[in-house]
Amino acid sequence: MSPTARRMLGLTATGPIIGSILAGHSAFAADGTPLSPTDQKIADDLESRIKEAGLGANLSGFVMDAESDREIFGNNASTALMPASNTKLATATAALTALGPDHRFTTRVVYGDGTLTLIGGGDRVLTTDDLSALAKTAADGLSAAGLTSVKVRVDDSLFPEPALATGWTDGYFPDVVSPVRPLVVDGNPVMDTSLDAGEVFAGLLADQGITTDGTVVRGTTAAGDVPVASHSSPPLSEIVKRMILNSDNNIAETLLRMTAIAAGQPATFEGGATAVRTVLSEEYDVPLDGVELFDGSGLSRSARIPATTLADLVDLLTDPRHKTVLGPILDGLPVAGETGTLGPGLGRFDTEPSICATGEVQAKTGTLTGALALSGLTVGQDGRWKVFSFVENGASADPADTKEVLDGLAATVNGCF
Incomplete structure (x- = not known):
């Protein structure tokens, strides 16, 4: 009671x-x-x-x-x-x-049809270092397959619209709060945290010798996409x-x-x-x-x-x-x-x-x-x-x-x- x-x-x-x-x-x-x-x-x-x-x-x-x-x-x-x-x-x-309290949020990378997809899993404390590790693992796999160029997209479909809540004022975003999406890096205060994270990821791939074909776009994964890399957040207790x-x-x-x-x-x-x-x-x-x-x-x-x-x-x-x-x-x-x-x-x-x-x-x-x-x-x-x-x-x-x-x-x- x-x-x-x-x-x-x-x-x-x-x-x-x-x-x-x-x-x-x-x-x-x-x-x-x-x-x-x-x-x-x-x-x-x-x-x-x-x-x-x-x-x-x-x-x-x-x-x-x-x-x-x-x-x-x-x-x-x-x-x-x-x-x-x-x-x-x-x-x-x-x-x-x-x-x-021990739950962890997972950010994943999958590959299919010439495209790497970065999938948001609700990790709001994801860092550039975390993305860098994902990019290195992905790049190693691509290089082993003889690939040097890839398209990059982000999948943030875990959270549907709207991204802004009832009672929020225009002055809140993106500095006080960003539109809510399941993918973000370094807590960057931007209007589209998903595309921002995708662009950072693409840059980190380039650092590993993998070039990006075209711009980063939003999309969803396909059933045949192959898992390439994943990162788990700190436990929920810490978050x-x-x-x-x-x-x-x-x-x-x-x-x-x-x-x-x-x-x-x-x-x-x-x-x-x-x-x-x-x-x-x-x-x-x-x-x-x-x-x-x-x-x-x-x-x-x-x-x-x-x-x-x-x-x-x-x-x-x-x-x-x-x-x-x-x-x-x-x-x-x-x-x-x-x-x-x-x-x-x-x-x-x-x-x-x-x-x-x-x-x-x-x-x-x-x-x-x-x-x-x-x-x-x-x-x-x-x-x-x-x-x-x-x-x-x-x-x-x-x-x-x-x-x-x-x-x-x-x-x-x-x-x-």
Whole structure:
């Protein structure tokens, strides 16, 4: 049973009297028992600081004790807002569950009718060195057959159109996110990553003494094509860690499509969203009330997730039963003031009052115009893990100031502020 379900069960079992008590913030948890002194201080301080910051209705916030799954604090907690890159928590959870942390993505080269075809397999971390090894193996085979010239095409049919998601703006691509295709090299931010990879591959063939006949084109393989070479990506566990740490939009979108395939869905944005919802609800019993997904990265301005759901996703990381599968997400969560999108020089946890939480908070960031989010965990002053999620939409303050407020709220949960 999910944390939310357990909280609701506790509230239902205690009847309407407890429900009326919880209408306002009090010294009682959702199960009707008093909050501990540590948790009560967190609740009181958060209520005061959110009010001082003027966030109010702009903030969906939720804090829970990870061991007991008891609610400590809620502010519009079930209100679904734009989660920005906190969406990647859902994408990573579904991908690791559907594919497995040891899964690797394969890029292949086949030959037929005078043509080498480079086939995209969803490896978003493919490098020039990887392509170079493929080109050398292919060139050796061609030379052994007495061939010195070949046509080159790319097959990226694994992912159907559209390559752009609902809710993406023109300013996103190709720098913030590239149109989603299963073939890319070095993460090059271009509009057509498949043809770009094919051209790099053709150049590497030339370095091996094989010339390219004509330009690189897009096409599909034939049944009689002969396997020539293949390359396997690092394990999914490493790829997810990188995605979470650096909030890599392109990896997230590729993983959404590959998760769809693993779940038996079309490799589209819609198929990926369906696969994520199925995994979260059926495998982890995470409630999806108000959740609307349109991509894997959270760039879609149409996406909505409440703080309670995001907190439930983080809470899964504290459960030893899920460590083998979901551990890479926890390993990748940025550390306040130290790593990833919370690292030095990024204006996070580097001033009063949040600087006290440096090294003490791990959290996934989220940033869009008009939307900021921070969901993670920290050890409270009582030595127990606290899980939190704060999602802000539409605040009138400068985004940098709002980020400082969210960092301060996380420090409040830690108890150092």
